[in-house]
Amino acid sequence: MSFKVMMVFGTRPEAIKMAPLARVLRQWPGIELNICSTGQHLEMLKQVLDSFELTVDENLQVMTQGQSLNGLSEQLLINLDKSYERLHPDIVLVHGDTTTSFIAALAAFYRHLPIGHVEAGLRTGNLRAPWPEEANRRLTAVIADLHFPPTRHAQDNLLREGVPLENIEITGNTVIDALMWMRTHQQEIQWHPAANSALSVLDDNRRMVLITGHRRENFGEGFRNICQALADLALRYPDVQFVYPVHLNPRVQSAVYDVLSDKPNIYLIAPQNYQHFVWLMGRAHIILTDSGGIQEEAPAIGKPLLVLREVTERPSVLEGGTVLLVGTDTTKIVKEASQLLDDEATYKRMSRVHSPYGDGHASERIAKRLCTWLSAHSASSTV
Incomplete structure (x- = not known):
């Protein structure tokens, strides 16, 4: 059985952290991955994708000059709704705390599409700092079906907010995957700037x-x-x-x-x-x-x-x-x-090495849990 996974991101940081997961999912048996870029950081996104040797399947290019967050949200809702209607993915993956992430999750929720939240559970406890990111990630958590926190701290935040433990998988942070892959890749090709x-x-x-x-x-x-x-x-x-x-x-x-x-x-x-x-x-x-x-x-x-x-x-x-x-x-x-x-x-x-955010294999953990969840979800929906 094959599952359609749609990954949505729009900023450079999202792209960096989702790129190693995209590389894993592109090779994962039973996964058909569709990468959707909203183009929130259009020029910088291309740099990231080129660095990780990735291409997007759909580029919405929703940004306009002088655009407000409300204007961006409006365009995201309209364009993502059309994409979801056309592709009807089995799950939508979003990352972290950007406006793209929250609106992509909201648009999926309105279409009864399952949502997976990568880098879930980060909190400052202050809705104004960072702004609007703290609100974005909290609101995304309310409607997500699967939560992938990087640490036990982040898991504890989700549990305090009422997220069931069975919907949570601590994975480490995919940014460590990205960092380790890039440093190894540079050594392999003897890259120099x-x-x-x-x-x-x-x-x-x-x-x-x-x-x-x-x-x-x-x-x-x-x-x-x-x-x-x-x-x-x-x-x-x-x-x-x-x-x-x-x-x-x-x-x-x-x-x-x-x-x-x-x-x-x-x-x-x-x-x-x-x-x-x-x-x-x-x-x-x-x-x-x-x-x-x-x-x-x-x-x-x-x-x-x-x-x-x-x-x-x-x-x-x-x-x-x-x-x-x-x-x-x-x-x-x-x-x-x-x-x-x-x-x-x-x-x-x-200056000593300290890495509480994982061992560089967060993407594999996410992919494994994702496939397990999709298989179980598909089986229960056909009963």
């Missing part, structure tokens, strides 16, 4: 700080504070290279280039494909980010991480002592980054 002009200017003999930032809750004062901290650090450490792949969101670009474009040791580069970004993480001395996925990736390769957020839905990384929440306070960012750059004992303590 020299052909990338943005990376070829970096000096191997100088320390490098890698930065990413794009959270909506940091727009405005938060981003200005972060950029000022980076400017202060660049002035304090002229021998250190600060590399910032700048997100394509116009509000991010404006804030970053206004403050940092004239700093000689700050390299503002275009968003990198995942292959190049994994190289940058491996090359970095420390990493500063407001991303969710990098909180899982950096500790897995032993990179000290300062998180530019007030709260995290990933408490397991804090327990390992390799990640520190610094928020968007300029003084605190400069203080903690300086400590890592100046104090060898602090750096050594935070």
Whole structure:
């Protein structure tokens, strides 16, 4: 018996985390996989898919310039409903906490289609942080049929919310699958970033700080504070290279280039494909980010991480002592980054490998449980 599985994603982080699962499902007996991209991060999505040697079956391209979240949600509901009506999948897989994820789940629920939620159960307890992600993942959990939390922490969150244990499978996080596959793949093909002009200017003999930032809750004062901290650090450490792949969101670009474009040791580069970004993480001395996925990736390769957020839905990384929440306070960012750059004992303590998010086989666990559930679901529906 063959089952039709539809995977829906729209942003770069979703694509990175769903790509290893897609590669597994494409080879899994009895699974017919359809990958639907909503195009929420259209240019950056192509980079990810190319890096993982994947193609999509359907590209909705729902984004328009200046689009609000309500406008995006409207287009997602309309277009995904048409896709579901045409394909009628046996289950729809969504990831995490984006607007694409929640609306894809909602559209499936309205058509009585089962929903599988990858990276389920992450919580901060604050609907405004991160915004709108915390609401998106909580709402998705209410209507999902299968939940794939990465850790026991995440499972406990689901159980407290009333999700039956039999509907939950702890799998680890697929981002570790993605990270390990890409690092192995780079070694196998003896890949080197020299052909990338943005990376070829970096000096191997100088320390490098890698930065990413794009959270909506940091727009405005938060981003200005972060950029000022980076400017202060660049002035304090002229021998250190600060590399910032700048997100394509116009509000991010404006804030970053206004403050940092004239700093000689700050390299503002275009968003990198995942292959190049994994190289940058491996090359970095420390990493500063407001991303969710990098909180899982950096500790897995032993990179000290300062998180530019007030709260995290990933408490397991804090327990390992390799990640520190610094928020968007300029003084605190400069203080903690300086400590890592100046104090060898602090750096050594935070640079050990700590990977609470799995062993790189989360995708196989998801595929196995998915097939078991689909077989049981199909048998019960024919009785």
